[in-house]
Amino acid sequence: xALIPPQPGQVIRYAYLWWNEARVGRxxxxxxxxxxxxxxxxxxxxxxxxxxxxxxxxPPLNDEDGIEIPAVTKQxxxxxxxxxxxxxxxxxxxxxxxxxxRPAPSGEYLYGYLPERLMRLILDxxxxxxxxKQLKTVPRTE
Numbered sequence: 001x002a003l004i005p006p007q008p009g010q011v012i013r014y015a016y017l018w019w020n021e022a023r024v025g026r027x028x029x030x031x032x033x034x035x036x037x038x039x040x041x042x043x044x045x046x047x048x049x050x051x052x053x054x055x056x057x058x059p060p061l062n063d064e065d066g067i068e069i070p071a072v073t074k075q076x077x078x079x080x081x082x083x084x085x086x087x088x089x090x091x092x093x094x095x096x097x098x099x100x101x102r103p104a105p106s107g108e109y110l111y112g113y114l115p116e117r118l119m120r121l122i123l124d125x126x127x128x129x130x131x132x133k134q135l136k137t138v139p140r141t142e
Contacts, residue, residue: 004110006050006096009119010037011077011111015100016054019090019136027141032102034079036086036114038126040096048096051137053122054087055079064128065089067121069114077111078104086114088125090136100140 006012015029035052043049060066066085074084094100101109114122129135 003097006037006040006048007113008037008039008123009113009116011035011055011079011114012037012052012109013102013104013111014052014092014109015102016052016092017100017138017140018054019138022138029100034077034084034104034111035092036122038091038123043095049093050096050098051091051093053091053126055084056087057082057084059083060085060087060089064125067118067125069118073115073118078106079111086122088122089129089134090138091126092138092140094140098140 011034013032014035015032016035017026017029021030034055036055037050038053039051041049055069066087069084069086071081074081103109104111126135
């Protein structure tokens with residue numbers, strides 16, 4: 001699996017751990033899924049930290065909790081044809097590449113990139129959650 005540096009907008013295959021699973025003590029994900037990288041930063045240690053949002057077929061309870069991914073974008077990313085949402089209420093934080101990065105069906109971990117316009121909408125929702133102190137973060141182990 002050839003690794004390129006993580007960038008906001010990339011859609012990767014990742015063993016995402018939901019906040020409600022982590023809250024009850026789970027440390028491992030039950031499912032690998034596509035996730036969108038929303039932010040990266042370089043830690044004092046020099047390691048790159050990636051922040052990812054989950055992509056799911058389950059619609060969010062409220063429109064403000066996620067954004068539907070357009071069918072044309074899903075097709076370009078070679079994801080399935082079912083409706084999907086990128087959830088903006090929680091995220092996983094991990095040191096890149098980390099043990100939870102997984103190969104997609106193509107054999108690569110990277111599906112592709114979200115369009116810039118969609119990324120702006122996603123980032124706006126995530127920023128609002130963070131400002132309102134409603135963004136749930138699950139730090140993952142290395």
